[in-house]
Amino acid sequence: MKKYNALNESIISQLKAIAGEKSVITETERMEAYSHDELLEPACMKYPEAVVLAKNAGEISEILKLANRENIPVIPRGAGTGLTSASVACFGGIVLSLEKMDKIIEIDSSNMFMTAEAGVRTAEIQRAAREHGMLYAGDPCSGESSFIGGNAATNAGGNKAVKYGTTRRQIYGLEIVTATGEILNIGGKCMKDSTGYSLLNLIIGSEGTLAVITKVCLKLMPLPPNSIDLLIVFDDFQKAIGTVPEIIKLGVNPTCVEFMDNTVVKNCEKFLKEKLPHSENGHYIIVKIEGPGMEALEEDSVKIDELCSKRGSLETLVADPARIWKARNAFAEADRAESPVFSAEDLVVPPAMIPAAVKYISELAAKYGLVVHCAGHAADGNVHAHILKGALAEGDWREKLNSLQKELYATVYSMGGKLSGEHGIGYKRVELMSQFCPEHELNMMKSIKQALDPNLILNPGKIFKI
Ligand SMILES: Cc1cc2nc3c(=O)[nH]c(=O)nc-3n(C[C@H](O)[C@H](O)[C@H](O)COP(=O)(O)OP(=O)(O)OC[C@H]3O[C@@H](n4cnc5c(N)ncnc54)[C@H](O)[C@@H]3O)c2cc1C
Structure with missing residues (x-):
């Protein structure tokens, strides 16, 4: 197992010289928030030796060069909403927070792209796109808290992935700082790119182990003007979930198809203190359909309802979107309360x-x-x-x-x-x-890690052991 050096006074001083006195945190109580993500298992929590709040790619480059010289781990961190302890300093070292890099840099309405720093909240990206009459289709349930850089690093999915794909499909360009400290721009605003290996897709989903993402260039779409949310209730879970592939085969191209089993319905009802329909025995399928014309959406709703009735649903309700998505998105918090x-x-x-x-x-x-x-x-x-x-x-x-x-x-x-x-x-x-990962796949991943991060500085101990 690789061994790392501990931070000393000299390294802390160098970090302060790079990022500024106020941007380097070493007090234990202030580092508590950075000692875990949303996975609150004691075995997965660990305090870093320092937290640095970086302000730009130049500072990050200097920090990574220092970390390579001194053999210190660096753990990139977004909002810390992850559920796998991926942004925790398992081997000690520096947690590199992107929270100060929170600017939307450009909304390019002609090409329908947005460029933003990695620390912008996902919901802020969605809102800014909407204000310009466009849609950012990435939509993890943690969107009010998570950062767009964290979404890129985890290839976040979420409710709309069935129609628009995961975050990978929304990103066309990245500014990154490599593990050895070079600042690179990969991808861009071209709609196609067969120019060698897709470095973009290598970095997306690499969980901070190959590079630090500093900017993202996101594809925007036309905003669908109309939508209908359906809550379809079954009294049998297998019937409910077995209906989902049939809904897809209808060709109605849903934006979201979510499910909640009855234990989740009951628990969310208890947590939110709000009565949910058929909570005594109902298993939910929630479908959102969107499109240009309301008439076509209503026709599609009827098709979905007819199919579900034939398959034994109790009821199809046209749902208040705010209420039904609040219930669906309360799943994790409701379980945390339990x-x-x-x-x-x-x-x-x-x-x-x-x-x-x-x-x-x-x-x-x-x-x-x-x-x-x-x-x-x-x-x-x-x-x-x-x-x-x-x-x-x-x-x-x-x-x-x-x-x-x-x-x-x-x-x-x-x-x-x-x-x-x-x-x-x-x-x-x-x-x-x-x-469970096939050996050849795991070995290929380890070879890539070794090639791009020869001193194994970036987020060690994540994805595989080092
Ligand atoms: C209530 C709740 C609901 C959730 N719903 C969803 C969901 O629907 N879909 C989904 O996919 N996930 C979901 N998640 C998980 C989590 O929100 C996502 O994984 C999210 O993308 C993490 O973003 P973050 O900014 O919080 O990243 P963090 O948790 O801070 O970090 C996650 C990983 O990304 C790396 N990282 C972060 N920023 C950077 C960067 N700039 N450069 C390089 N690496 C970086 C970290 O090192 C770490 O490996 C949910 C979590 C919660 C608590």
Whole structure:
């Protein structure tokens, strides 16, 4: 295992000379917020030795050159909304926060692109696009808090990925600082690019292990003027989830197709203190359709309703979008209120396998006596299964969770699925990655890491062991 040096007074002084006295934090109480992300498992928390609030790519370049000279890890950090401890300083070192780099640089209405610094909040990007009559289609449920740089680094998905794809599909250009400190621009505003390897796609989703993202160039789309949100309620979960591939086959091109099982519906109702329809026994499918004409959307709604009725739904409601998305987006917070520690599984399977995958998770949870709540991005085959620790003792919880995950992912891989649909591997899934990612794939990833970060400075111990 690679060993790193500890920060000393001389390195702290050099950091202050680069970024300014006020932008270097070393006080323990001020570093608490940077010692974890949204995964609040004690085993995944660690204080950095310093936090630097960088203001531009030039400072980041200097910090990385210093870190290479001194053999110090650097951990890029966005808003810290990740669920895998990917922005935690597992080996100590410097947490490099992008929070001060929060400017939208350009909205290019002619080409329909926006360029922004990495620390702009996702919702701010969405709002700015809307104000200019355009859509930014990236839409993770954490959008009010997460940064666009963090979305790029994790290839965030979210509710609209079924129609528009994940963050990877929205990004056409990046400004990055390489692990060795060079500032590069990759990609740009061209709609096509077959000019050698796609470095852009290598950096997107690399979880801060290959480069620091300092700017993103995002594709914008025309804003759909009309939308309808449907809440379709079933009294049987398998019926509900089994209907999703059939909705897709209708050709209505939905923007979102989400699901919440009844445990999630009940828990969100309790958390929000708001009555939700059919909460006593209802499993939800939430569909958003968008388009230029209301008449066509109404026709599509009727088609969806007819299909779901034939498949045994209890009711299709035209939903108040604010209320229904508030309920869907409360999933994680509601579970946190129920059990501060839970394991957020993020498995992804080919879409038609989702009913079998969710059934299997429930069976496993029953086998190990664990409570599991399932919701997620139904049409993407992406299941968020929250396994709650509740009052279980630490040892018991770990043992049961490890056994459950081993069985779960063996089956998920046999279905053609993967460990993570959108949250990434981070630190949380390193062990599982070594067990389930095919060896040749893992070795290729390690070779790329070694080539681009020869001193293994950037975010070590994430995705795989070093
Ligand atoms: C309530 C809730 C709902 C969520 N919903 C979704 C969802 O719908 N879809 C989804 O995909 N995720 C979701 N997430 C997970 C999380 O919000 C995303 O992974 C998000 O993209 C992380 O962004 P961040 O700015 O918080 O990054 P952080 O958590 O700070 O960092 C995440 C990773 O990105 C790296 N990183 C961050 N910024 C940079 C940068 N500028 N350069 C290089 N590396 C960087 C870090 O090193 C780390 O590896 C949710 C989380 C919560 C708490």
